[in-house]
Amino acid sequence: MTQPLRVGLAGLGTVGAGVARLLRDNADLIAPRAGRPIAVGAVSARNRGRDRGVDLSAAAWEDDPVALAGRGDLDVVVEAMGGSDGPALATVQAALSAGRHVVTANKALLAWHGAALAAAAEAAGVALRFEAAVAGGVPIVKGLSEGLAANRIARVYGVLNGTCNYILTEMARSGRDYAPVLAEAQAKGYAEADPSFDVGGIDAAHKLALLASLAFGVKPDFGSVSVEGIDAVSLADIAHADALGYRVKLLGVARRDGDAVERAVRPCLVRAGSAIGQLDGVTNAVVVEGDFVGRCVFEGPGAGAGPTASAIVADLIDIARGAAGPAFGVPAASLAPPVSGALRPAEHYVRLSLDDRPGALAEIAADLGTEGVSIRAMNQPDHAGEGGATVLIVTHACQREALDRALARVAARPVSLAEPVAFRIEDV
Amino acid sequence: MTQPLRVGLAGLGTVGAGVARLLRDNADLIAPRAGRPIAVGAVSARNRGRDRGVDLSAAAWEDDPVALAGRGDLDVVVEAMGGSDGPALATVQAALSAGRHVVTANKALLAWHGAALAAAAEAAGVALRFEAAVAGGVPIVKGLSEGLAANRIARVYGVLNGTCNYILTEMARSGRDYAPVLAEAQAKGYAEADPSFDVGGIDAAHKLALLASLAFGVKPDFGSVSVEGIDAVSLADIAHADALGYRVKLLGVARRDGDAVERAVRPCLVRAGSAIGQLDGVTNAVVVEGDFVGRCVFEGPGAGAGPTASAIVADLIDIARGAAGPAFGVPAASLAPPVSGALRPAEHYVRLSLDDRPGALAEIAADLGTEGVSIRAMNQPDHAGEGGATVLIVTHACQREALDRALARVAARPVSLAEPVAFRIEDV
Numbered sequence: 001m002t003q004p005l006r007v008g009l010a011g012l013g014t015v016g017a018g019v020a021r022l023l024r025d026n027a028d029l030i031a032p033r034a035g036r037p038i039a040v041g042a043v044s045a046r047n048r049g050r051d052r053g054v055d056l057s058a059a060a061w062e063d064d065p066v067a068l069a070g071r072g073d074l075d076v077v078v079e080a081m082g083g084s085d086g087p088a089l090a091t092v093q094a095a096l097s098a099g100r101h102v103v104t105a106n107k108a109l110l111a112w113h114g115a116a117l118a119a120a121a122e123a124a125g126v127a128l129r130f131e132a133a134v135a136g137g138v139p140i141v142k143g144l145s146e147g148l149a150a151n152r153i154a155r156v157y158g159v160l161n162g163t164c165n166y167i168l169t170e171m172a173r174s175g176r177d178y179a180p181v182l183a184e185a186q187a188k189g190y191a192e193a194d195p196s197f198d199v200g201g202i203d204a205a206h207k208l209a210l211l212a213s214l215a216f217g218v219k220p221d222f223g224s225v226s227v228e229g230i231d232a233v234s235l236a237d238i239a240h241a242d243a244l245g246y247r248v249k250l251l252g253v254a255r256r257d258g259d260a261v262e263r264a265v266r267p268c269l270v271r272a273g274s275a276i277g278q279l280d281g282v283t284n285a286v287v288v289e290g291d292f293v294g295r296c297v298f299e300g301p302g303a304g305a306g307p308t309a310s311a312i313v314a315d316l317i318d319i320a321r322g323a324a325g326p327a328f329g330v331p332a333a334s335l336a337p338p339v340s341g342a343l344r345p346a347e348h349y350v351r352l353s354l355d356d357r358p359g360a361l362a363e364i365a366a367d368l369g370t371e372g373v374s375i376r377a378m379n380q381p382d383h384a385g386e387g388g389a390t391v392l393i394v395t396h397a398c399q400r401e402a403l404d405r406a407l408a409r410v411a412a413r414p415v416s417l418a419e420p421v422a423f424r425i426e427d428v
Numbered sequence: 429m430t431q432p433l434r435v436g437l438a439g440l441g442t443v444g445a446g447v448a449r450l451l452r453d454n455a456d457l458i459a460p461r462a463g464r465p466i467a468v469g470a471v472s473a474r475n476r477g478r479d480r481g482v483d484l485s486a487a488a489w490e491d492d493p494v495a496l497a498g499r500g501d502l503d504v505v506v507e508a509m510g511g512s513d514g515p516a517l518a519t520v521q522a523a524l525s526a527g528r529h530v531v532t533a534n535k536a537l538l539a540w541h542g543a544a545l546a547a548a549a550e551a552a553g554v555a556l557r558f559e560a561a562v563a564g565g566v567p568i569v570k571g572l573s574e575g576l577a578a579n580r581i582a583r584v585y586g587v588l589n590g591t592c593n594y595i596l597t598e599m600a601r602s603g604r605d606y607a608p609v610l611a612e613a614q615a616k617g618y619a620e621a622d623p624s625f626d627v628g629g630i631d632a633a634h635k636l637a638l639l640a641s642l643a644f645g646v647k648p649d650f651g652s653v654s655v656e657g658i659d660a661v662s663l664a665d666i667a668h669a670d671a672l673g674y675r676v677k678l679l680g681v682a683r684r685d686g687d688a689v690e691r692a693v694r695p696c697l698v699r700a701g702s703a704i705g706q707l708d709g710v711t712n713a714v715v716v717e718g719d720f721v722g723r724c725v726f727e728g729p730g731a732g733a734g735p736t737a738s739a740i741v742a743d744l745i746d747i748a749r750g751a752a753g754p755a756f757g758v759p760a761a762s763l764a765p766p767v768s769g770a771l772r773p774a775e776h777y778v779r780l781s782l783d784d785r786p787g788a789l790a791e792i793a794a795d796l797g798t799e800g801v802s803i804r805a806m807n808q809p810d811h812a813g814e815g816g817a818t819v820l821i822v823t824h825a826c827q828r829e830a831l832d833r834a835l836a837r838v839a840a841r842p843v844s845l846a847e848p849v850a851f852r853i854e855d856v
Contacts, residue, residue, distance in 0.1 A: 022720050026580055032645075032758040033577045131575070137721035139575025147559070147567025149461045150741035152454055217460075275727065278706060292450050293565035293728065293738035299703065300724035310721035313578035321753050330460040 004037040005320040006073060008100075010065035010091050011080035012045035015105055015132075017052040018305035019078060019312050024054060030313065034320035038313070044068040069095035076101040076319055078312060084108035096120040096128070101324075103315040105132035105308050107206035111222035114213065115335050118327035128327040129315035134207045135160060135284040137307025138300040139314065144214045144288055145329035151290025153215040157253040157428065160207040160265075162282030162302040163191045163198035164230050164250040169280045172242065177235045190282055200229035201250060201265040208252035211286065212263045213328045216256055218338040226264040233267050237351060237421060240381075240392050241269050246349070247277040251426055260341025268426040269349050275299070276428045287428065345397040347376065347425040352410060353418035356389040360415045364391065367413070371406035373398045388417040400424065432465040433748040434501060436528075438493035438519050439508035440473035443533055443560075445480040446733035447506060447740050452482060458741065462748035466741070472496040497523035504529040504747055506740060512536035524548040524556070529752075531743040533560035533736050535634035539650035542641065543763050546755035556755040557743035562635045563588060563712040565735025566728040567742065572642045572716055573757035579718025581643040585681040585856065588635040588693075590710030590730040591619045591626035592658050592678040596695075597708045600670065605663045618710055628657035629678060629693040636680035639714065640691045641756045644684055646766040654692040661695050665779060665849060668809075668820050669697050674777070675705040679854055688769025696854040697777050703727070704856045715856065771828050775804065775853040778821040778831070780838060781846035784811075788843045789819065795841070799834035801826045816845040828852065 007023075009016045023030065023038055031037045042060040044067075062068035069077050069091045077095035079102060081088045088109050095102050096117065104110070110117065110130055121128035131141045135158070144156065159165050163185060170181045182199065185191035197203045205227045209220040230250050238248050246269035255262045270277045275297050279285045284302030289295050301307040328335060354360045361378070368375060377394040395403065407420040435451075437444045451458065451466055459465045470488040472495075490496035497505050497519045505523035507530060509516045516537050523530050524545065532538070538545065538558055549556035559569045563586070572584065587593050591613060598609045610627065613619035625631045633655045637648040658678050669676050674697035683690045698705045703725050707713050712730030717723050729735040756763060782788045789808070796803060805822040823831065835848040 018720075022578055026578060026719070029580060029645075030578060032762060033573075035753070137576075138724055139571050142575045143567050143571060143726075145461075146746060147570045147742055148565075148738065149745045150450055150454060150458060150738050152457060217457075275706075278703075290738065291454070292446075292734040292741075294732075294735060296566055296726070296728035298571075298724070298726060301722045304722075306720040307722060310576065310578050310718065313720075314575055317577045318574060321751075323749075323751065325463070325749050334460060 002036045004039040005034065005316065006039055006041035006075045007316060008042040008068045008071060008074040008077045009040055009080060010044050010068050010077055011082070012043060012052055013080065014305045015308050016045070016078070016080035017054060018309035019080065020052070020054045020056060022309040022313050030317060034317040036320055038316050038320055041074050042068050042071055065091040066094045069100065070098050074100055076103060076316060079104040079106055082106055084112045089113060092117060093120065096124050096126060099124050099126060101127045101319050103129045103312055103319070105130065105312060107133040107203070107210060111206040111209040111220045114210065114220040114328070115332060118335070119332035121327055122332050127319050127324045129318065130210070131315050132308045132311035134210050135286055135298070135300065136302040136304065137310045138284060138286065138298050138302070139311065140286045140298045141214060143296070143298055144211065148288055148290050148293055148296065149329065151292050153256065153288060153290050155253065155255040155289045156211050156215045156286065157251055157426070158286035159249055159276060159279050159284055160204040160252045160302070161198055161250060162284060163195065164204065165279065166190050166282045167199070168230060168233065168238070168248055168250065171235055172238050172247065175235065178231065178233065199231055201227045204250060204252045205265040208254055208263055208265055212254035212261060212338065213335065215254060216261050217328070217330050217335060218261055219335045221338055224338060224340060226266070228266040230267055237423065240351060241349060242272070244349070244394065245272050246270060246425065247272050248423065249276060251276070253426060255344060257341050257344060259339055261338045262341060262343055263338065266424065268424045270426055270428045274428045343400050345399050346427070347397055348395045348403055349423045349425055350393040350395065350407070351421040352391040352393070352416065353388045354391055355415045355417055357415070361391065363413055363415055364410055367409040368406045370409065371402045373403050373406050394425070430464045432467040433462065433744065434467055434469035434503045435744060436470040436496045436499060436502040436505045437468055437508060438472050438496055438505055439510070440471055440480055441508065442733045443736050444473070444506070444508035445482055446737035447508065448480070448482045448484060450737040450741050458745060462745040464748055466744050466748055469502050470496050470499055493519040494522045497528065498526050502528055504531060504744060507532040507534055510534055512540045517541060520545060521548065524552050524554060527552050527554060529555045529747050531557045531740055531747070533558065533740060535561040535631070535638060539634040539637040539648045542638065542648040542756070543760060546763070547760035549755055550760050555747050555752045557746065558638070559743050560736045560739035562638050563714055563726070563728070564730040564732065565738045566712060566714065566726050566730070567739065568714045568726045569642060571724070571726055572639065576716055576718050576721055576724065577757065579720050581684065581716060581718050583681065583683040583717045584639050584643045584714065585679055585854070586714035587677055587704060587707055587712055588632040588680045588730070589626055589678060590712055591623065592632065593707065594618050594710045595627070596658060596661065596666070596676055596678065599663055600666050600675070603663065606659065606661065627659055629655045632678060632680045633693040636682055636691055636693055640682035640689060640766065641763065643682060644689050645756070645758050645763060646689055647763045649766055652766060652768060654694070656694040658695055665851065668779060669777060670700070672777070672822065673700050674698060674853065675700050676851065677704060679704070681854060683772060685769050685772060688767045690769060690771055691766065694852065696852045698854055698856045702856045773825040773827050774855070775825055776823045776831055777851045777853055778823065778835070779849040780819040780821070780844065781816045782819055783843045783845055784817040785843070791841055791843055792819065792838055795837040796834045798837065799830045801831050801834050822853070
């Protein structure tokens with residue numbers, strides 16, 4: 001057996017310590033699969049003394065991760081610190097400059113700086129790999145960039161944030177509203193103390209930016225991804241959607257439309273019987289639609305120490321075997337800036353709260369008609385007579401912009417008692 | 429851009445012609461992903477004149493696929509002829525001997541000769557790749573051998589034959605029995621005129637043998653895989669299973685149990701709400717359970733020209749990039765013969781047809797108890813009084829051998845009106 005692959009671990013939190021444990025526990029099967037052993041040669045973290053459940057005393061210690069990245073005795077640096085800038089960025093840049101391969105789970109870093117880092121890796125002739133950055137343990141980066149590489153991709157979409165899916169699933173299951181379910185998710189460790197990255201859709205959008213790059217050869221360019229979170233989803237909408245045969249999911253969708261690439265994270269209604277509709281709890285799922293393969297679904301745990309370590313070590317095994325393709329599947333110089341186009345028309349779910357008097361529905365229907373939005377189904381559930389009447393509408397496929405203009409007309413009418421709510425129905 | 433990867437296509441049926449079409453249609457995106465163009469340099473088929481919907485006049489023609497495999501101007505031979513022996517085997521052997529990489533979709537060939545061919549490929553320093561041999565377009569070979577390579581796999585299982593899943597799904601949906609649904613599947617092109625490879629479980633078992641090799645480092649050794657088909661599944665069992673909250677699926681399961689590896693294809697009951705339970709129609713799905721990643725599901729089209737070509741060309745792109753790991757993920761010399769162990773105990777579904785007289789159930793319960801099989805649930809659906817009574821039993825986890833002994837006792841009793849039926853309930 002040849003020389004071991006020498007790994008430097010920058011960061012020894014949940015992810016870094018998980019990688020160290022995996023390399024120790026499964027060393028016997030990793031060596032034959034990688035063609036050589038994979039050894040932790042050096043580590044860096046903020047607190048040297050902390051017990052991490054794995055003995056790293058044989059590895060050299062560096063206080064400074066950038067110094068670790070520059071060490072001459074390493075082949076690969078695993079960046080496991082997190083953050084879109086600061087030490088994580090400096091460490092990855094230093095490692096690439098020094099001619100070290102880099103493996104990272106850091107979706108924020110790559111969503112912002114992926115194109116530049118991919119170019120730096122190519123210039124240095126080393127690999128930049130990030131299987132763990134999207135959907136945790138699910139090998140979707142490899143699946144998309146290698147397994148389905150022969151296909152012209154039409155659309156890639158999925159449930160990319162387990163926290164949001166847990167909250168939406170739990171609201172539907174228990175009939176409780178957003179706030180108490182979020183509090184429970186925090187208590188269970190499924191949501192951070194500051195949940196805004198998750199529930200605001202940012203984390204999912206980071207991952208979507210990377211999927212879009214892999215699928216369509218565009219720069220991640222996070223700033224131009226459209227993002228909405230789940231805080232606007234009410235229990236009422238989940239219940240109404242259910243009655244109509246839909247589930248509400250926070251969906252990341254990247255779709256090619258001519259030269260444009262639509263990239264959006266937003267709450268959507270999806271058919272209850274679809275693979276995405278049936279996805280409960282913290283599981284992630286990604287669906288890829290290719291011209292030759294048709295539709296492939298990848299499902300599994302989207303977060304956690306074990307799944308993240310599984311993905312990082314898979315990248316290390318690839319590197320040990322000599323894999324060295326470009327980070328986003330095509331040369332970095334060919335990554336085009338994504339062109340945003342008009343959203344593909346879609347059916348929409350609309351919930352209105354109207355004063356319950358004769359003629360109200362006619363006024364609404366007229367507003368929709370004026371903007372060219374046609375109604376596929378309308379339903380006014382029976383109500384106790386107190387407060388306004390809830391009116392549910394499913395539109396035929398329409399442009400969101402036209403629907404928004406129509407709903408602005410509706411909102412301006414005296415008959416309208418609350419801001420209209422509208423969600424896209426994504427055909428999954 | 430460097431020299432094109434020069435491919436020889438041995439076989440121009442559905443699969444071979446599909447590969448040629450894909451290489452033509454998506455040439456613009458394959459070249460940047462592969463780092464160089466992929467070109468068809470030579471072809472071989474039985475009928476030179478046939479119109480295959482793709483112009484291959486620029487490629488050299490060989491009447492004999494073995495001669496094609498020996499040509500000096502090719503880098504890779506794609507074996508798309510089929511058959512576990514004969515010309516397919518001779519062609520692959522010739523290509524490897526000549527130092528050509530080989531890509532094949534031929535599950536039968538590899539299930540029988542995979543270990544020897546993997547050794548020949550290693551000796552020649554070339555790749556032997558077979559993504560298309562398992563679950564068609566779904567990149568499960570790569571997912572298992574690379575994406576999840578860091579994991580100790582406990583179990584890999586799935587629905588591996590679309591024809592069987594279509595038939596079982598359609599029986600459940602339409603309430604029609606096996607024979608007419610099979611006839612319809614044949615009319616629709618989902619089943620062969622001679623369906624025995626599919627409905628007998630052989631095709632699924634070929635694929636399972638390959639999955640077990642990748643997951644557990646054992647030889648494919650097809651002869652020792654346990655195989656049952658779906659012809660024993662009656663409409664009554666599907667309906668009873670449904671009432672109990674289960675679906676009947678033809679499941680391939682490979683499981684590590686100490687040093688032993690269980691490998692079996694058989695009809696099983698699975699929870700209706702599970703990913704496998706919800707899988708309808710011709711779709712394939714494979715579930716991998718690893719110690720660090722947890723559970724990952726891969727789903728997609730298991731057959732057809734497009735999906736198969738997608739998988740074959742993915743292998744070609746990998747080869748063009750220089751990938752050259754061992755065929756089954758570890759060196760061929762380390763592939764161990766699979767050791768068969770006792771099946772893990774499982775709950776079972778049992779259907780009995782009994783003479784409807786006092787004491788009958790007591791006799792049956794005694795027989796099960798004598799063999800140590802304990803009853804979790806027993807149900808005798810109301811019946812019109814004509815013929816025998818149907819008795820449904822769900823056992824607690826038990827050894828199949830013990831259950832079979834108990835059912836032999838039951839069958840020998842005068843009260844028993846028909847051969848007992850039993851299916852394993854797989855915990856998915």
